[in-house]
Amino acid sequence: MKNIFVAVDFSEASRKAMDYAAALAQSFKTNMTLVHAYYVPVPVGDVPGYIPLSFEEVQQENEAMLQREIEYVTGKFNIPVDGYVRNGFVATVIKDLAAELGAGLLVMGMKVAGKSSSIFGSSVVSAIRKTTIPLLVIPEEASFSFIKQISFAADFKQHPAAGSLAVLEELAAHFDADVQVLHVQKNEAFMTAGEAAGKVGADVSFNRMKHRFYTMVDEDVEKGITDFISTHPTDLLVMVAHHHSIFERLFGTEHTRLIAYRTHVPLLVLHDR
Structure with a gap:
């Protein structure tokens, strides 16, 4: 690094x-x-x-x-x-x-x-x-520990550009960490065609990292992420700030305090540009 x-x-x-x-x-x-x-x-x-x-x-x-x-x-x-x-x-x-x-x-x-x-x-x-x-x-309450579990909040509608996951890949390799790829969907019955295609693309993007896919059903994306972290040990939360995506809009909003303030988990923001 x-x-x-x-x-x-x-x-x-x-x-x-x-x-x-x-x-x-x-x-x-x-x-x-x-x-x-x-x-x-x-x-x-x-x-x-x-x-x-x-x-x-x-x-x-x-x-x-x-x-x-x-x-x-x-x-x-x-x-x-x-x-x-x-x-x-x-x-x-x-x-x-x-x-x-x-x-x-x-x-x-x-x-x-x-x-x-x-x-x-x-x-x-x-x-x-x-x-x-x-x-x-x-977060002010966080302290360093070896990163063993990484939760990646995925937006399957937006596929990260080549190279945007480089730091994540480097951290995962260095600490031999597992990456939990989380998708929050609003409808329990099915993914959209675009989301299903995005999951296939994500599987390729993460093929050099130890990873598993998880799905949370929640109308509120922020709450879905928070609930996942509360039940799955997480040393690092990762998001990609896609241009004009939901995650870009999250930053600076009151709702995202649920993620940052209540989880007390370090947050890695990657850029898809």
């Missing part, structure tokens, strides 16, 4: 994601890069008694905080770590740095329920929509 990028904002959720990513990097014997993006707004007018920090002072302050995170990781894990601090929006900074340095995986933390008004927060949603890097979202 290539360089693992970790988006850092110095929160508890960020530290948890950093720990998980570092353990993953250590297992793969790969590099880890910490990235912190901050945004300095342009002041609208003078505020009595307020003396804003200069850009240089803000940059230095953020660099000092990131250096402490680097020292924390290197002190706990035996892996090479570097870091970058950039002024700008998180998704834009990550996209630019990933292209410049080469990122195989982006890791971001997610606050626990009640601390965020959206499923992941605006930064994670932006990263999903603006970058094509595989994104691993770590």
Whole structure:
């Protein structure tokens, strides 16, 4: 696996994601890069008694905080770590740095329920929509363990493009994991012709991984996924963000909190582009 990028904002959720990513990097014997993006707004007018920090002072302050995170990781894990601090929006900074340095995986933390008004927060949603890097979202309650059971939420109406499952295949091979391919259908009686064809295509896509197919019947796709995870041990949930698909619409919605907040399972988002 290539360089693992970790988006850092110095929160508890960020530290948890950093720990998980570092353990993953250590297992793969790969590099880890910490990235912190901050945004300095342009002041609208003078505020009595307020003396804003200069850009240089803000940059230095953020660099000092990131250096402490680097020292924390290197002190706990035996892996090479570097870091970058950039002024700008998180998704834009990550996209630019990933292209410049080469990122195989982006890791971001997610606050626990009640601390965020959206499923992941605006930064994670932006990263999903603006970058094509595989994104691993770590809930604040999650801790690293060897990945033995992977649940893949399949949309048989959308067949992933060649290469979009590469990171999943790499993780499954590295940990010798079983992949549970889950399809949630609304009608108990039958699949549509398109879904049946999609299942055949999926079987080909997963032929290099140990996998089994499962079907859940539920009018609510999100609930079907959540119910499956509650009854089938899962160390990692995987979805593909197909363009204009149901899963792309899920990200950032209130309903998806069922998946992220209630399962507490790390979520790997792959891009089909």
